[in-house]
Amino acid sequence: MKTENKxxxxxxxxxxxxxxxxxxxxxxxxxxxxxxGLSGNVWQQWLTYVLMMDENAFTQACxxxxxxxxxxxxxxxxxxxxxxxxxxxxxxxxxxxxxxxxKLMLDYKAPYADECITDAxxxxxxxxxxxxxxxxxxxxxxxxxxxxxxxxxxxxxxxKAFRLDPSPAVSEExxxxxxTDSADVTFDDLIGYExxxxxxxxxTEAFVSGAYANNVLLYGxxxxxxxxxxxxxxxxxxxxxxxxxxxxxxxxxxxxxxxSEIKKRNYRFILFLDDLSFEENExxxxxxxxxxxxxxxxxxxxxxxxxxxxxxxxxxxxxGDRSDMEYNEDVHRSDTxxxxxxxxxxxxxxxxxxxxxxxxxxxxxxxxxxxxxxELRGQELEDAARKWELRHGGMSGRTASQLITWLGGTEN
Numbered sequence: 001m002k003t004e005n006k007x008x009x010x011x012x013x014x015x016x017x018x019x020x021x022x023x024x025x026x027x028x029x030x031x032x033x034x035x036x037g038l039s040g041n042v043w044q045q046w047l048t049y050v051l052m053m054d055e056n057a058f059t060q061a062c063x064x065x066x067x068x069x070x071x072x073x074x075x076x077x078x079x080x081x082x083x084x085x086x087x088x089x090x091x092x093x094x095x096x097x098x099x100x101x102x103k104l105m106l107d108y109k110a111p112y113a114d115e116c117i118t119d120a121x122x123x124x125x126x127x128x129x130x131x132x133x134x135x136x137x138x139x140x141x142x143x144x145x146x147x148x149x150x151x152x153x154x155x156x157x158x159x160k161a162f163r164l165d166p167s168p169a170v171s172e173e174x175x176x177x178x179x180t181d182s183a184d185v186t187f188d189d190l191i192g193y194e195x196x197x198x199x200x201x202x203x204t205e206a207f208v209s210g211a212y213a214n215n216v217l218l219y220g221x222x223x224x225x226x227x228x229x230x231x232x233x234x235x236x237x238x239x240x241x242x243x244x245x246x247x248x249x250x251x252x253x254x255x256x257x258x259x260s261e262i263k264k265r266n267y268r269f270i271l272f273l274d275d276l277s278f279e280e281n282e283x284x285x286x287x288x289x290x291x292x293x294x295x296x297x298x299x300x301x302x303x304x305x306x307x308x309x310x311x312x313x314x315x316x317x318x319x320g321d322r323s324d325m326e327y328n329e330d331v332h333r334s335d336t337x338x339x340x341x342x343x344x345x346x347x348x349x350x351x352x353x354x355x356x357x358x359x360x361x362x363x364x365x366x367x368x369x370x371x372x373x374x375e376l377r378g379q380e381l382e383d384a385a386r387k388w389e390l391r392h393g394g395m396s397g398r399t400a401s402q403l404i405t406w407l408g409g410t411e412n
Contacts, residue, residue: 193353200233231244
């Protein structure tokens with residue numbers, strides 16, 4: 001395969017792989033195909049992936065939807081894309097000699113079934129099919145411009161949810177890595193809580209539509225579906241540019257760096273703080289409070305904070321906080337207590353998820369049993385549900401789900 005004179009203006013940093021040995025490149029393509037569950041013309045699919053993931057002046061202009069068809073930037077990009085189109089249309093006759101091993105990548109027969117393809121793999125395959133149908137460079141560029149305008153480029157274009165790289169930080173910069181194994185849950189998976197789900201969806205709908213929206217606190221008993229509700233938002237709104245970033249307790253101190261990383265991108269980001277709470281000796285809640293208030297250096301209309309907690313007021317309060325004047329020599333009796341309670345009030349929307357009552361709990365059990373095809377019915381199912389909740393932490397959606405999982409295992 002000829003690779004000379006293929007220097008790129010924008011899509012740089014990857015093309016060294018074209019000068020690898022055929023065996024090394026074939027191995028790279030096989031790893032790529034396995035990661036995404038792909039088969040068929042993996043050569044074209046890999047080139048498509050490169051185009052999707054590369055971030056440069058052209059892709060970012062398209063993401064911001066401010067590139068003109070006759071602009072100089074578009075003309076320069078078309079030069080690069082002409083090289084890609086030439087590579088894209090490489091056929092068996094173009095691989096000769098030592099490159100013949102690459103012919104296998106034009107019709108890759110995967111060792112796994114077609115249903116093993118990942119969500120990202122489907123997106124790669126769909127765009128690849130569209131690019132293969134282009135008749136000329138202008139059409140090729142037009143397809144990519146549409147893609148970048150709708151999905152953006154880089155990891156945000158392929159994935160819905162992210163977390164911080166767990167490796168030790170070597171600088172103030174943060175690195176987000178995609179969550180590739182998240183459960184694909186929907187609001188239908190959470191039985192009941194219709195008012196809570198509507199409030200959450202209404203706020204998120206306003207957010208992705210570019211209207212005013214609030215930070216949200218979901219609080220209540222454990223196992224009631226708070227985290228499930230947040231995850232369901234990705235199924236509902238990811239195709240409209242919503243992205244989720246999970247922030248662990250250890251990462252909360254890096255929220256300003258996360259905001260600096262994402263706030264210039266043309267997406268809507270939810271920073272998801274699961275199981276948010278602070279002990280009485282922790283003071284980093286003050287930084288979160290400042291952020292929720294909209295501190296000048298971190299404020300962005302493209303970022304919201306959604307948090308879940310078992311505590312309504314988030315910070316552990318003691319009786320000493322109520323008598324701080326006598327015992328801690330505080331001038332004003334309630335200042336310490338008010339300081340702690342003020343964090344929760346910074347969330348514009350608070351949604352309470354109560355533990356279900358006996359009737360609601362049994363309805364959840366019956367609905368889940370019907371969905372999972374559990375043969376146990378009627379009084380037998382109700383008796384099993386009551387016994388289970390007595391032994392496993394009380395009535396909740398989580399308890400009901402665990403019961404159905406156990407019943408499914410014993411019936412098989």
